[in-house]
Amino acid sequence: MRRSEIRDHLLDTALRLFNQRGYHATGIDLIIAEGGVAKTTLYRHFETKEDLILAALERRDEEDRAAMRAFVEQNASDPVERLLITFDYLETSFNDKQFRGCIFVSAAGEHKDPTNPVFRAAEMHKRLVLAYFEELAHAARFAEPKRIAAEINLLHEGAFAVAQITRIAEPARQAKRMASQLLAAEQHSRLASLTPERGPA
Amino acid sequence: MRRSEIRDHLLDTALRLFNQRGYHATGIDLIIAEGGVAKTTLYRHFETKEDLILAALERRDEEDRAAMRAFVEQNASDPVERLLITFDYLETSFNDKQFRGCIFVSAAGEHKDPTNPVFRAAEMHKRLVLAYFEELAHAARFAEPKRIAAEINLLHEGAFAVAQITRIAEPARQAKRMASQLLAAEQHSRLASLTPERGPA
DNA sequence: AAATAAAGATACAGATCTGTTACTTATTGT
């Protein structure tokens, strides 16, 4: 293996194991065995196990949000439709055979102290996802984009949690139907956007 | 301490520590130190750590569902209102200074294999909570009580997950507003129940 | 090609983990 690839490979391996077995239950020895590297190599790339966890979460955070953005942009152009299509992205995650719940929620569940860096990494990811929903809700010209985004976010989290236990993808579809219903009821309060040049004044 | 109280006391201590620190991060030595008992005593009451976890989860399952039932019955009599008042019960949980997320979701997050007894205990709790929502939705005479119950359940889980990260109680209120909105839209499909004796022959 | 740096292999330190054993002390039921 080329040196420059080792770090990425270790992050891949660690993420897979953290997802499969959890953080405390995944030892360094297992990570290096599965990764096919020596312990000294791992500790040259990451100072501590916590550093490895943080690097893995950061990588997953970026990958995941980029993938969601790409999915949304490729599958919907209407702003309201884009808010709803995020649930289809969620569904693809749930259909992954390796799906075992949201790794950030699990990370926060195993590192419950809000001052713990791992907890804060999970918190940051959720903050950024929420910010993306706000971006979409703003583009859709809802009167209260922050509230709409928080509602979409809560439905996402609910679907995640139910799917974590049931291991089926249906919660994503159910959450989408609920979101659809709620957004329909909000339509009356959306700002005029279809006729921006012909509006009042 | 009287013998008959030791088992309960150990379950209390274990539950508190599992909630505060997680399952893998809570060692037997810490449980007996905080519980003020000898290790031999703990192992006379519970064969293994897993048995202790299972007993703790079973106890919490029963306590929690009984508390929710009691709260609902004391604070609402109208069947639809009862579905909504469950979110107020949730809010009281979130306001607990010791709140760190749903211990059953955390348990499933640390024991991800669906055949693992701890995972299955979490699964069972969620199943029973869902069954209670179905009971309430049925009493409220909704046309599709199972779907309504699943929606309420998804909102509960969403509120739990958001509150786990944000550590505020607002998600409970937001979920309640969303549930209220969704149930209002379902009212037209409810079966006649206010005039049960005057219905069509 | 030689110098430099990283990777591999291996053993180990020191802590912590679950669970057991041996023995003493206290509590309970008859």
Place this chain on the structure above:
DNA sequence: ACAATAAGTAACAGATCTGTATCTTTATTT
């Protein structure tokens, strides 16, 4: 009061954990 049971104490076994040290081998860079 006495016999039986359980609790306390303390040491320990054996495994596993994170992280380090030593040394050899491989790969990269100049």
